[in-house]
Amino acid sequence: xxxxxxxxxxxxxxxxxxxxxxxxxxxxxxxxxxxxxxxxxxxxxxxxxxxxxxxxxxxxxxxxxxxxxxxxxxxxxxxxxxxxxxxxxxxxxxxxxxxxxxxxxxxxxxxxxxxxxxxxxxxxxxxxxxxxxxxxxxxxxxxxxxxxxxxxxxxxxxxxxxxxxxxxxxxxxxxxxxxxxxxxxxxxxxxxxxxxxxxxxxxxxxxxxxxxxxxxxxxxxxxxxxxxxxxx
Numbered sequence: 001x002x003x004x005x006x007x008x009x010x011x012x013x014x015x016x017x018x019x020x021x022x023x024x025x026x027x028x029x030x031x032x033x034x035x036x037x038x039x040x041x042x043x044x045x046x047x048x049x050x051x052x053x054x055x056x057x058x059x060x061x062x063x064x065x066x067x068x069x070x071x072x073x074x075x076x077x078x079x080x081x082x083x084x085x086x087x088x089x090x091x092x093x094x095x096x097x098x099x100x101x102x103x104x105x106x107x108x109x110x111x112x113x114x115x116x117x118x119x120x121x122x123x124x125x126x127x128x129x130x131x132x133x134x135x136x137x138x139x140x141x142x143x144x145x146x147x148x149x150x151x152x153x154x155x156x157x158x159x160x161x162x163x164x165x166x167x168x169x170x171x172x173x174x175x176x177x178x179x180x181x182x183x184x185x186x187x188x189x190x191x192x193x194x195x196x197x198x199x200x201x202x203x204x205x206x207x208x209x210x211x212x213x214x215x216x217x218x219x220x221x222x223x224x225x226x227x228x229x230x231x232x
Contacts, residue, residue: 100155102163102208105170108146109201112139112177116194126189136181136190139197143178147171162215166207173200 030084119135127130161166180193 049164056068058131099113100152100159100163100167101150102159102167102170104150105146105167105174106201106205106208107206108142108174109170109197112142113198113201115139115142116190116197119195120191123190127184129192132187132190140178140181143174143181146174147178160215162211166204166211170204173204 009016115135115138119132122129122131153169153175156164156167156171180189184190184193203211
């Protein structure tokens with residue numbers, strides 16, 4: 001058999017074509033691994049500048065996502081300084097609760113009695129008359145103000161001892177009157193309510209003034225008596 005063509009110098013021909021293909025695949029894999037190693041090294045250097053709360057991830061793509069997630073997280077809020085809050089609270093001055101007003105309660109009952117007496121004058125027009133409805137609404141407003149402002153439970157506690165029983169009774173009477181007015185169903189109920197309100201107003205007014213003068217003290221009572229005597 002005649003000899004084949006001469007082999008090119010420096011090149012070793014594989015005995016099997018598959019061997020050449022395996023060599024090419026192996027070399028490509030090695031290049032990819034080397035590139036991946038370089039990318040991981042670069043990512044490690046970048047990652048070293050961030051907090052260590054994120055655990056290292058081998059895959060470079062997942063590591064990059066982890067870094068981006070860490071950057072998007074809001075900064076941790078500092079724990080509140082409880083001692084500072086207490087000091088601020090201590091600096092706020094405590095305001096004393098105002099004292100209840102018995103003369104104001106007398107005035108509210110006086111106004112309600114007058115409004116209901118006026119409403120009775122229009123009883124011929126029926127309960128749905130504007131004249132009656134408006135005066136009932138005015139009386140309810142008066143008693144609401146008495147209960148929620150002038151004789152609130154917190155204010156009654158600051159009254160002098162002799163005034164508290166009078167204030168408690170006035171508060172109870174006011175609630176009863178208000179509930180009766182809010183639930184009134186016929187014109188026949190209006191006149192007794194007006195009469196009862198007028199009677200209690202007179203009683204409350206007497207209690208207030210008698211209690212006031214009896215609790216002035218000897219010195220103030222004597223001063224008033226002298227003034228009254230001089231004027232007479």
